[in-house]
Amino acid sequence: MSKQQPPVDGYCEQCGFNYDTGDLQGTVTLLIRQSADCSMALTKAAAGPDPNVVRLRPEPDVWSAIEYACHVRDVLEVQRFRIAQCLAEDRPVYAPMDRTGRVKQQKYEHQDPMEVAAALVRFAKEFGAAARVLRPQELGKLGLYNYPVRAPRTLGWIIRHTAHEIQHHRHDIIEILAKVEPPIVPKPKVEEATPEEGATEEGATEAIATEEGTTEAIATDKIVTDKIATEEIAETVD
Numbered sequence: 001m002s003k004q005q006p007p008v009d010g011y012c013e014q015c016g017f018n019y020d021t022g023d024l025q026g027t028v029t030l031l032i033r034q035s036a037d038c039s040m041a042l043t044k045a046a047a048g049p050d051p052n053v054v055r056l057r058p059e060p061d062v063w064s065a066i067e068y069a070c071h072v073r074d075v076l077e078v079q080r081f082r083i084a085q086c087l088a089e090d091r092p093v094y095a096p097m098d099r100t101g102r103v104k105q106q107k108y109e110h111q112d113p114m115e116v117a118a119a120l121v122r123f124a125k126e127f128g129a130a131a132r133v134l135r136p137q138e139l140g141k142l143g144l145y146n147y148p149v150r151a152p153r154t155l156g157w158i159i160r161h162t163a164h165e166i167q168h169h170r171h172d173i174i175e176i177l178a179k180v181e182p183p184i185v186p187k188p189k190v191e192e193a194t195p196e197e198g199a200t201e202e203g204a205t206e207a208i209a210t211e212e213g214t215t216e217a218i219a220t221d222k223i224v225t226d227k228i229a230t231e232e233i234a235e236t237v238d
Contacts, residue, residue, distance in 0.1 A: 005148060006168050008161060015168040019160050024139070028128045031163040034170045035072065035124030039117040041170075042069045045177050046113035054113050056180040063103070065176050068169045069116050070108040071099060076123035079162045082143070083130045086155050092143040099147075124166070131159050 011018045022030070042065055045054050054066040063071070078097050085092045102108070139156035153161075 006164070008148060008164075012164060012168065015164075015171045017164040017167045019157075019164065022160075024134070024156070024159065025132065027160055027163045028131050031166050032124045032128045034163075034166045035076065035120055038069055038072055038166070038170050038173050039120045041173050041177060042066065042113050042120075043117045045181060046117075048181065050181075051113070053177065053181050055109055058176050058179045062176070063172075064109065065173050065180075066111060066113055066116065067103055067108040068173050068176070069113070069120060070106070070111055071102070072166055072169050073116055073120040073123055074099075074102060074106075075162060075165045076120070076127045079158060080123065080127045080130050082158060083127075083134070083155065086141050086143045086158075087138060089143075094143055094145055096146045127162065134159075 006012050006014055009019050011020070042054060045051075045065060054069075055064050057064045057067075074097070082092075082094050085094065098105075134155065139154060139159070141155045142152045143155070143158075145151060145153040145158070
């Protein structure tokens with residue numbers, strides 16, 4: 001859950017993304033998989049005991065899970081349009097996305113989380129399809145990018161930056177939901193069932209039978225012992 005502006009080059013200590021490693025195909029595959037993670041986290045929370053947790057901000061100046069998910073969805077759509085613009089124009093100038101203005105203008109907080117989750121996955125696949133077919137000379141094309149400062153950026157950088165946006169906000173969504181979701185209450189411990197009445201009586205009968213058998217065995221032993229003693233006395237007398 002980030003308040004500070006993440007880097008747009010090199011290594012991001014907050015989410016672990018590295019602009020300097022990974023090939024195009026691997027980066028796109030990662031982007032699609034992590035977009036699905038964002039979608040799944042949002043869907044699971046919205047289907048839980050309190051669906052409104054997706055709309056809760058952990059702090060007043062930190063977006064909610066639904067707001068971050070809407071942002072990721074819109075980033076994927078805007079960046080796909082920028083790929084097309086870069087291929088169609090010689091030196092494109094990308095219009096600002098207005099990421100903060102969209103939150104209120106498009107009422108992110110009130111959007112349907114299931115629809116947002118589905119659109120997020122769809123736009124990730126569409127972005128991936130557009131990015132995978134780019135050739136090396138196309139990846140090197142420059143355009144004027146506005147975030148975080150106005151500067152020329154290659155199309156290859158746009159692909160990596162989009163992947164960073166998804167990885168970074170996947171981290172935000174999961175961390176926010178961990179803070180605002182209600183705790184899972186463990187199920188009460190099931191007490192051991194007491195023996196049924198019939199079983200108790202049966203057990204008692206068995207115990208009595210055992211007791212009787214033991215008494216009979218003792219009596220039999222006494223008779224045998226007495227007989228042996230009598231015979232020994234008789235032999236002595238003889």
